[in-house]
Amino acid sequence: MLYAILCYAHEETVFAWSREEEAAVMEKLHAVQAPLEKAGKLGPVGRLMPTTAATTVRKGRDEPLVLDGPFAETKEVLLGFYTVDFETLDEAVAFAKDLSAVNPGSSSYEIRPFYVFHPGQITASEAIV
Amino acid sequence: MTDIGWIELALTAARPQALGALLRYFRDLDTAEEAFQEACLRAVRTWPDKGAPRDPAAWLILVGRNSGVDQIRKRAKNEPLPEEAAFSDLSDAEEDIADRLDNAHYRDDILRLMFVCCHPDLPNTQQIALSLRIVSGLTVPQIAKAFLVSDAAMEQRITRAKARIARAQSDNTPGDKGVVGFEAPDAYERAARLKTVAAMIYLVFNEGYSSGVNKPDSIMFCEEAIRLVRILLRIFPSEAEIMGLATLMLLQHSRAGARFDNAGQIILLEDQDRSLWDKKLTAEALAMLDKAVRHRSGGPYQLQAAIAALHARAEKFEDTDWWQIDLLYQALEHLQPSPVVTLNRAVAVSKAEGPQEALALIETVAGPLDGYFYFHGVRGGLLMQSGQTAEAREAFDRAIALANSPAEAAHIRMQIDKLGEVGT
Incomplete structure (x- = not known):
């Protein structure tokens, strides 16, 4: 089974880390990932920018709403994600609007840029399991 | 940890x-x-x-x-x-x-806490010290060290500033200038507070950025200002100008590792090793600017951020889009006319058109900027480029007399040395 592991934390604290603290945490996290990487079991790993860099496209009654900031509702939960390489935020917003147009019912798409992205080693065929 | x-x-x-x-x-x-x-x-x-x-x-x-x-x-x-x-x-x-x-009380609570540190009667340095003490929670010795004063002097400065605020609160009636109300502000008052607080945050940043040295204390001012603007953005996520300010500070700070050599000498933008620019900060800044631009409501911070972004996007100094930068400075001159903006535009004009055009432009601000180090430095550089060696030397001498730090003076001396090479 292929799993997504999603990391939630207090960003006020995380972004107040000094460079040294940050480097120390990253090293420890990397050590935890290393055996999986060695075994060829690690898929994409990403580090996201703070929520201040986020934009949310929310399906409204008519035209989808484009809101600044992260998705903050508690009724809806995370059901999936896309990783796409766009030139501009406008392109990302247009893509999210297209997704919401064909997605029945209420849906929101949070657009958040990556700081770091490692594509990982898992191939598409394995991912269909 | x-x-x-x-x-x-x-x-x-x-x-x-x-x-x-x-x-x-x-x-x-x-x-x-x-x-x-x-x-x-x-x-x-x-x-x-x-x-x-x-x-x-x-x-x-x-x-x-x-x-x-x-x-x-x-x-x-x-x-x-x-x-x-x-x-x-x-x-x-x-x-x-x-x-x-x-x-949603907390949004106005945070804004009010920042706003009390911006009392109009307090000089800039006291606003900075007070917000570092009250909002950021730095200790008096930490702040004193960054300002190069004794702990006792800083303690006294902060106590006085607080007393000044307390006096204004008790002597005047709500609604008076300098009195901070405790009720939830209306939209107009909130916007005014936000603008004042943004200016204070940029002051904190510049205290570090313009200190002319790359030491932990000046880095601390910059990082703290960035932390504060992120707090503001979390509570006011749709303010394009606050996004602009965040972009501007992130981009300026991204160059911290490249702005000084090992001896502490200033390295100009054109000579900086761009591989030393912090890619993480640059990426975040450009993402933020994209968000701001979508609002289609320009402002001075966004314009300055857009100029900084053009520098960030140029892989080499030669790739810089000076023509765009000139246009953005023109827009900034229109929105916020200031001789310093014109001087900065002159630098872009010199790259896009030539030193003569730039010299003609800065003549228009020679009066108000006569006592300004940077003016004479830029003027000297332009005169040197156009081969007016004697005039250039005169301008550089004037710049050295007005230098704000040893690093600035040393930088101009280096220019004078180049002048010698040109002359011979």
């Missing part, structure tokens, strides 16, 4: 929200600070065993409020009871605070 290290970070992160709420309850900065301090002491005692609460700010507000009320009761034994209006909401001090935090 040790337990205590983690707790300290959590306390710092919760500080603006918790202290802001306590200021609203007690309507007095000293009482609020004492109450917050007491809550922090209890957090350090109890969190290591019990674990940190899920919402540290809510915990600190509840504990701080109770301890503040106790203090007022103790004092009241010796003094007449304060009037009920002197502090608000005390009747429901035991109420479940989590519900109350949801009602």
Whole structure:
């Protein structure tokens, strides 16, 4: 089974880390990932920018709403994600609007840029399991 | 990270929200600070065993409020009871605070806490010191060290600034200039506060950025300003100008590692090793600017951010889009006319068109900028480029006389050395 592991934390604290603290945490996290990487079991790993860099496209009654900031509702939960390489935020917003147009019912798409992205080693065929 | 290290970070992160709420309850900065301090002491005692609460700010507000009320009761034994209006909401001090935090008070609480540090009567340096002390929670010795003054002098400066604010609050009636109201502000007042606070945050940043050296203390000013603007953005996520300010500071700070050589000499933008620019900060800044631009409501911070972004996007100095930069400076001149903006535009004009055109442009601001180091430095450089060696030397001499730091003077001397090479 292929799993997504999603990391939630207090960003006020995380972004107040000094460079040294940050480097120390990253090293420890990397050590935890290393055996999986060695075994060829690690898929994409990403580090996201703070929520201040986020934009949310929310399906409204008519035209989808484009809101600044992260998705903050508690009724809806995370059901999936896309990783796409766009030139501009406008392109990302247009893509999210297209997704919401064909997605029945209420849906929101949070657009958040990556700081770091490692594509990982898992191939598409394995991912269909 | 040790337990205590983690707790300290959590306390710092919760500080603006918790202290802001306590200021609203007690309507007095000293009482609020004492109450917050007491809550922090209890957090350090109890969190290591019990674990940190899920919402540290809510915990600190509840504990701080109770301890503040106790203090007022103790004092009241010796003094007449304060009037009920002197502090608000005390009747429901035991109420479940989590519900109350949801009602968006905290946004105005944080803004108010930052705003009290921007009293119009306080000189810039005091606004910076006060916000680092009150909003950021840095210690007096930390701030004193960064300002290169003694602890006692800084303590006195902060005490005076606080007294000035307290006096303005008690002497004047609400609505007067310099009096901070405790009711939720209306949209107009909120926008005005936001603008003032943004300017204060940029002051904090510039205190570090323009100090002319790359030492931990100046880095601290810059990083703290970036932390503060992120707090503002979290509570006002749709303010394009605040995004612009964040972009501007992130981009300027991204060059920190490339702005000085090992001997502490300034390295100009054109000579900087761009591989030393912090890619993470640059990427975040460009993402932020994209967000701001979508609002189609320009402003001075966004324009300056857009100029900085053009530098960030150029892989080499030669790739810089000077023509665009010139246009953006023209827009900035239109929006916020200032001789310094014109001077900066002249640099872009010199690259896009040539030194003669740039010299003609800066002549228009020679009067107001006569006492400005950077003006004579730029003018000297332009004269040197157009082969007017004697005039260039004169301008450089004038710049050295006006230099604000040894690094600035040293940089101009290097230019004079180049002049010698040109002359021979």
